[in-house]
Amino acid sequence: MTNQLKLQQLIKLLDLTRLTDDDHAAAMDLWLQQQASAPHSPAAFCVYPQFLVQTQLFISQQAWPAKLATVVNFPAGDAAVDVVVSEIQSALALGADEIDCVLPYRQLLAGHSEQVKQFLAQVRQASGASCLKVIIESGELSTPQQIIKATELVIESGADFVKSSTGKVPIGITNEAARNMLTVIAAAGRPVGFKASGGVRTVAQALELVALYEQITGQLAKPELMRIGASTLFGEINQLLAATKA
Secondary structure (H helix, E strand, C coil): CCHHHHHHHHHHCEEEEECCCCCCHHHHHHHHHHHCCCCCCCCEEEECHHHHHHHHHHHHHHCCCCEEEEEECCCCCCCCHHHHHHHHHHHHHCCCCEEEEECCHHHHHCCCHHHHHHHHHHHHHHHCCCEEEEECCHHHCCCHHHHHHHHHHHHHCCCCEEECCCCCCCCCCCHHHHHHHHHHHHCCCCCCEEEECCCCCCHHHHHHHHHHHHHHHCCCCCCCCEEEEECCHHHHHHHHHHHHHC
């Protein structure tokens, strides 16, 4: 595959993410307008719930096919399940297409797998037919066995994607974590997506994750089953695509 084709593939996998803690509407508007000149659409925009309507309007003005994603139980993963269900219902009412929900990973670390299962079942039900990505916070899971167990629980719940990280803890996605997650996903017996997030800052790193996905799953990376969450790569990839055309 040529460099240009790889870049075209990569940009279609990108969840363009803005999850700045002290953000406000004016800053969000400026950021959105900075994306407006891009010739290629990402797979999705992932923003805090309070910016869903604003972002949806921007996407429609661009006439882009991008999905609208938001986060719940974020970033700590320790909200009560009824609160999380309410967050999901509110986000869907505001136009969200995709829900990125943090797994209660501290419960998992404490050995409370049954509570985690019950949480995931209610989150899946609340999400309805919408795309559900569950964030396992792989950097806080200290062993490969914990990453594997978290991935298995997410898949068993019927979630659409297993996502690595919130980007709010010191360790984001690593190749080792990706391998463990992907090995479980490849053996799932049904299509399950993989989202690499948390510290994906270079095109080379993103392409390496794509290659790892394709090697382990035997599938071509497509946005239906692979995403890369990043806040800085969108502009860079568009610039590289423009340069390859010149």
